[in-house]
Amino acid sequence: MQMPSGIVEDRLLEDLIDFGDQVGKGTTRMVFSVKGAPDFVIKESYLPFHHGNFVEWTVWNAVQKMAEDIVGHERNTKLRALFAETVAISQSAKFLLMERLGPLKDLDPNELKKFPHWLNDQKPSAFGFSKSGQIKVMDYAMVNFYDVLNPLIGRDQY
Numbered sequence: 813m814q815m816p817s818g819i820v821e822d823r824l825l826e827d828l829i830d831f832g833d834q835v836g837k838g839t840t841r842m843v844f845s846v847k848g849a850p851d852f853v854i855k856e857s858y859l860p861f862h863h864g865n866f867v868e869w870t871v872w873n874a875v876q877k878m879a880e881d882i883v884g885h886e887r888n889t890k891l892r893a894l895f896a897e898t899v900a901i902s903q904s905a906k907f908l909l910m911e912r913l914g915p916l917k918d919l920d921p922n923e924l925k926k927f928p929h930w931l932n933d934q935k936p937s938a939f940g941f942s943k944s945g946q947i948k949v950m951d952y953a954m955v956n957f958y959d960v961l962n963p964l965i966g967r968d969q970y
Contacts, residue, residue: 813848815909816900825900825907829854835912836937838951840864846909851943852899855908862905864953869908871952872898894927896940896950913940913950923947930959 816824833845840859846852857865875895878888900909919936926947927934932954940950 815846815849815852818900819903820900822902822904822906825854825902825909826856828909829856829907838864840953845912851912853910853912855910857906857908865901865908866905867953867955868910868951869898869901869905871895871955891928893946894948895952896942896948910950911942911948913942913948915940916947919947928960930956932956 816828828846828849830845830847834842835845835853836843841855841857841864843853843855846854855865855868857863872895875891879892881887896913897911898908899911901907916936916939919939923939924934927949931938931949931952933951938949938951939947942948
């Protein structure tokens with residue numbers, strides 16, 4: 813099945829949701845399986861402002877841009893491998909299509925050292941296994957933008 817990509821109409825992603833298979837629920841979003849596509853999930857925001865989906869979409873696209881070979885800029889490909897891929901977002905940001913990760917039971921605190929310090933949600937349920945067995949963050953809606961954007965904080969290891 814060909815997955816939509818980029819910014820798409822809300823209805824396009826809503827029609828892909830398997831409402832009979834809710835994968836998870838948080839304080840602002842529900843996560844559902846995608847009809848006919850076991851490698852993906854759709855996060856549906858149920859608040860008036862769809863902050864979580866918008867932040868994850870923005871972070872993923874920034875991480876993608878950092879990995880590009882742009883003249884005059886140092887490439888950073890390390891971050892891209894640590895985040896679950898977002899594929900599409902609806903125009904209102906109510907729906908977000910994302911790579912599906914397997915759940916973690918426990919997360920070794922040493923594993924967390926690989927991830928940016930500006931990720932505020934570092935509980936095991938925010939992380940999962942990719943198909944290749946790599947640990948990735950799948951809930952990265954809680955970002956400390958002060959740490960990310962303040963140049964006086966100093967360079968992160970990423």
